[in-house]
Amino acid sequence: MKTQRLIVDNNVNKIQAYTQAVEKLNAGEVVAFPTETVYGLGAIATDEQAVAKIFEAKGRPSDNPLIVHFGEAKQISDYVSDIPEKAKACIDAFWPGPLTLILHTKANVFAPNVTAGLQTVGVRIPDHPVAIELLQMLGQPVAAPSANRSGKPSPTTALHVEKDLSGRIPLILDGGATGIGLESTVVDFTVDPPVILRPGGVTANMLSDVIGEVIEPDMAKVDDQTTPRAPGMKYTHYAPDAPVYLIQPNREAIDNALKQIHMNQQKVALLAPDDFQHAEADWFFSLGNQQNSDDSAHRLYAHLRACDETEADIVLVTVPEKTGVGAAIYNRLEKAANGNWWLS
C-alpha cells in the first residue's frame, strides 16, 4: 500500500486534504491525523472492519481499547449512558483538550473491538484545528490510538508516523509538530472519586481544582491485577531499540554512569536538561530547561525516537520531579525503561 502524506497548510490543500481523509474514512480506511497531544490513527468507531485495520497497522494487542474522538461535545450523549456531574464539570473545564474520560457506553453503539469488550469507553475532543475540522466534516466518532507501531514512542510529527506506518496505511494528514507531546490524561469517571489511569497534560491539581478529590494511584503499580487500570499501561511502551535506564538529574551520578558505560566498551545516548549537557556522552539530547516540564514533554518522544538513529548501546534519561506535567513524563519514562534505574 502506498502511504500518502498531505500537508495541511493552506486553504487549497486543506479542503482537498480533508475531503480525501473523509472519503477514506467513509470507505472504511484508516487515516493518521494530528491532535494537540500526539498523532492519532483513526477509523470510524462504528465500523468494526475499519477499526480492525488500526490494530493490524499498529501491531496492537486486541485487549487494549481505543479512545473515541468527537468533534462536538453534544454528540457524546448518543454514545454514553450517563454522564456524572463531575465528568460534566471536567468536560466544561477541559474540552477541547488533553483529557480522556472513561464513561459507561450505551449497548452496541461502538464496534466491539473499540472497547475491547468492556462496558466502558474513553472519549475526548482534541484541541487541534486539523483534528476538529476533520471530525466535524466527518460528523462521526473516530476511534484513534496513537499512530505509532505498538511499543514505540507516540508520534509527535507526521514524519514519525511515516517512519512507523509507511506502507501500512493510506493517508497521513500532516499538520506539523504536535503541541503537548504526551498523550492525554485518562480519568475513570465510572468510579467516585474518579481515578487517574494515565497522567498527562491535564494534571491532578487541575482536576482537583474542578472536582475535588481525584485518586492518583502509584503509576508504577498500575499493572497490579487488583488496581483499576488502563489496559494499555501494562504493555511495553515508548521504547527505543537500545535499553533505557533512568537516573537522577545529578552531575556526579551521571559522571559515574558514563564512566562505567564506557569502561564496558559501550556507547551511550544521554537525554537530560541543558544543565546536564555532558562532553563524555556519545550523543546528547536536550530536554530543555529543567524548570520547564512542558518543554521536556514536547521534546521527549522525538528524542527517544532519535536514539534509534544513533549507535547507542544504552540510553540514559534523567527523571523530572513528579509534579505537574512532570508526573506524566515520569510515568512514560518508567515505561520506556521498564522500571530500570542505572545503579552505579
Ligand code: TXA
Ligand atoms: O492523547 C491521546 O490520548 C492520543 C491521541 C491520539 O488522542 N491517543 C492515545 O491512545 O494515546 P492510545 O490508544 O495510545 O492510549 C489509550 C489509553 C490506553 O492506555 C488504553 O488502555 C486506555 O487509554 N483506555 C481506553 N479505553 C479504556 C477503557 N474503557 N477503560 C480503561 N482504559 C481505557
Ligand code: MG
Ligand atoms: Mg499509544
